[in-house]
Amino acid sequence: MSELHNLFLPCPRGLEPALAAEMQALESPTLRTGKEVPSGVPARGTLEDVMRLNLHSRIASRVLLRLGHAPVEQADDVYRLALKMPWERWFAPDQTLRVDVTADHSPLESLHFAALRAKDGLCDRFRMRGMERPDVDREQPDVRVHLHLSATEALLYLDTSGEPLFKRGWRTAHGEAPLKENLAAGLLALSGWRPQAVLFDPLCGAGTLVVEAAQMACNLAPGLGRGFGFERLRGFGAQAWQDIRQAALAARRAAQAPIFAADIDPRMVELTRANAQRAGVEAVVQVKQCDVMDAVPPVQLQPGQAGHLVTNPPYAERIEAKGREAEEFLPRLGDVLKQRFTGWNAALLLADLQADRALRLKPARRHVVYNGPIECRLFTFQLVAGRPPRKTAAGAGAGD
Numbered sequence: 001m002s003e004l005h006n007l008f009l010p011c012p013r014g015l016e017p018a019l020a021a022e023m024q025a026l027e028s029p030t031l032r033t034g035k036e037v038p039s040g041v042p043a044r045g046t047l048e049d050v051m052r053l054n055l056h057s058r059i060a061s062r063v064l065l066r067l068g069h070a071p072v073e074q075a076d077d078v079y080r081l082a083l084k085m086p087w088e089r090w091f092a093p094d095q096t097l098r099v100d101v102t103a104d105h106s107p108l109e110s111l112h113f114a115a116l117r118a119k120d121g122l123c124d125r126f127r128m129r130g131m132e133r134p135d136v137d138r139e140q141p142d143v144r145v146h147l148h149l150s151a152t153e154a155l156l157y158l159d160t161s162g163e164p165l166f167k168r169g170w171r172t173a174h175g176e177a178p179l180k181e182n183l184a185a186g187l188l189a190l191s192g193w194r195p196q197a198v199l200f201d202p203l204c205g206a207g208t209l210v211v212e213a214a215q216m217a218c219n220l221a222p223g224l225g226r227g228f229g230f231e232r233l234r235g236f237g238a239q240a241w242q243d244i245r246q247a248a249l250a251a252r253r254a255a256q257a258p259i260f261a262a263d264i265d266p267r268m269v270e271l272t273r274a275n276a277q278r279a280g281v282e283a284v285v286q287v288k289q290c291d292v293m294d295a296v297p298p299v300q301l302q303p304g305q306a307g308h309l310v311t312n313p314p315y316a317e318r319i320e321a322k323g324r325e326a327e328e329f330l331p332r333l334g335d336v337l338k339q340r341f342t343g344w345n346a347a348l349l350l351a352d353l354q355a356d357r358a359l360r361l362k363p364a365r366r367h368v369v370y371n372g373p374i375e376c377r378l379f380t381f382q383l384v385a386g387r388p389p390r391k392t393a394a395g396a397g398a399g400d
Contacts, residue, residue: 002046003046003047004032004044004045005044005045005046005047005050005065005066006042006043006044006065007042007043007044007049007050007053007064007065007066008041008042008043008066008157009023009040009041009042009043009053009057009060009063009064010040010060010062010064011039011041011059011061011182011186012039012059012061012180012183012369012370012371013038013039013368013369013370014368014369014370014378015059015183015186015189015369016036016037016039016040017036018059018189019040019057019059019186020033020036020041021189022056022057022058022059022060022189023041023043023057026052028045028049028052030045030048030049031043031044031046031049031053032044032045047230047235047236047240048240048244050063050065050160050230051236051240051241051244052244054160054161054165054223054228054230055224055228055245055248056221056222056248057165057222057223058182058185058186058216059182059185059186059189060182061164061165061182062159062160062161062164062165063159063165064146064158065160066155066156066157067085067086067156067157067158068084068156069081069153069154069156070153071152071153071154072106072107072108072149072152072153072154074108075110075113075114075117076117077154078108078114078118078147078154079117079118079120079121080121081118081121081156082118082120082121082122082125082156083121083122083124083125084125085121085122085125087125087126088125088126088129088131089234089235090158090233090234090235091134091142091143091232091233091234092234093126093132093133094134095143095232096134096135096136096137096140096141096142097119097122097134097135097136097137097141097142097143097144097145098136098137098138098145099115099118099119099122099145099147100115100144100145100146100147100159101114101115101118101146101147101149102146102147102148102149103148103149103150104148104151105150105151106149106150106151108149111149114154115147118145118154118156119136119145122134122145142232143158143229143232143233144159144229145157145158145159146158160228160230161228161229161230162227162230162231162232163229165182165222165223166180166181166182166183168181168222168223168225168226168279169225170211170225170278170279170280171208171211171275171278172278178205178206178208179205179209179371180208181208181212181222183369183371184209184212185212185216185222186369187310187312187349187369187378188209188212188216190347190367190378190380191308191310191345191347191378192308192345192347192380193213193347194306195213195216195217195255195256195257196256196257196306197257197306197307197308198258198259198260198298198299198301198305198306198307199257199260199308199309199310200259200260200261200262200295200297200298200307200308200309200310201261201262201309201310201311202261202262202263202290202292202295202309202311203263203292203311203312203313203314204262204263204268204269204272204287204311205263205268205271205272205312206271206275207268207271207273207275207276207285208275209261209310209311209312210259210260210261210272210276210285210287211272211275211276211279211281211285213259214255214259214276214279214284214285215279215280215281217255217256217257217259217281217284218252218253218254218255218281218284219251219252219253220252220279220281221251224245224248224249225279225280255281255284258284258298258299259284259285259286260285260286260287260298260299261285261286261287261288262288262289262290262292262295262298263287263289263290264289264290264291264292265289266289269287269288269289272285272287273285273287286298292313292333292336293332293333293336295340297340297341297344301343301344306345307341307343307344307345308344308345308346308347309337309341309344309345309346309347310347311347311348311349312349313329313333313348313349313350314329330350330352330355331358331360333359334358334361335360337359337361337381337383338360338361338383338384341383342383342384344383345380345381345383346361346380346381346383347378347379347380347381348379348381349369349371349376349377349378350376350379351371351374351375351376352377353375353377355379356379359379361379361381361383362381363379363381364380364381364382365378365379366378366379366380367380
């Protein structure tokens with residue numbers, strides 16, 4: 001378990017610095033975090049580090065263990081690389097597998113064929129050692145292999161996570177335009193919110209932001225409610241895993257500050273409550289039905305106490321919006337923030353890259369973040385007093 005392995009942790013684009021900081025916060029004496037690259041962070045660590053990263057990372061999408069790499073010009077190069085890898089060290093031939101492939105400027109014409117050649121090399125490795133060829137299961141494999149093709153080389157990884165890490169196990173339903181849990185955690189990190197501060201999401205949708213925040217406030221490891229791919233791999237000690245889980249359970253604590261959520265849609269209010277209950281934080285998250293244009297601070301801040309409004313408002317790429325109501329949404333929201341939330345910090349994720357102009361607010365920071373394929377900005381503001389909000393009859397919709 002003390003051997004060091006090359007690792008790669010992919011994440012949503014724009015969250016690489018937050019992921020690197022999260023990895024360093026684990027304070028593992030054996031984990032070495034590498035230089036951030038687009039959409040991920042490389043590292044070196046032990047198999048115990050792999051287990052801890054899977055259990056504790058809120059921002060990573062997966063924890064990949066690199067087995068090898070080689071120059072690639074044609075699909076047979078992928079086959080030869082897979083044939084050399086010590087697959088028998090990690091799993092048995094009677095376990096099912098699937099091979100996933102990603103590429104960045106790959107010279108190979110067919111990614112599907114490249115994945116097939118990786119599978120062929122893997123299976124032939126077992127056959128050449130007198131063992132059966134593993135079967136492929138695309139739906140629920142025991143083992144997931146990841147092939148990444150760059151412009152010059154192929155890299156083969158074992159996926160130690162199984163299902164993506166943003167699948168925490170507590171969300172069974174979501175709103176119209178949900179945030180993935182790891183993106184929500186990254187937004188909280190970039191917003192400057194910390195568990196000692198009050199948090200309010202007035203457009204909570206299914207409650208992803210506030211549930212993530214509540215688990216952070218209670219120091220609940222995000223992976224406590226799910227299983228992982230490494231549990232079906234060889235070399236990962238069962239006792240070590242049990243000890244790591246027990247340490248995480250013992251580290252739980254009471255929240256230090258309240259967390260509030262609101263939404264205009266009563267269905268989303270109930271969904272947020274249900275998600276908070278499944279996540280074990282129903283006592284921390286306070287939810288009510290409210291139009292964002294009627295929102296006021298949910299609590300009076302004490303001297304020295306910080307308040308953060310963090311939200312993901314609806315935008316055209318996510319929810320169809322037309323007419324005057326859509327045009328006025330951001331200006332009216334900006335008025336509400338300036339007039340009623342003086343002294344608070346605000347962070348808004350928006351696909352309009354110039355949304356600060358519509359809000360008529362000067363951002364302290366603009367973070368480039370991708371919500372799936374959509375390039376967005378996380379605008380952060382330190383709110384000061386503004387003119388009274390304009391009165392209109394239109395209401396405001398919900399985000400997530």
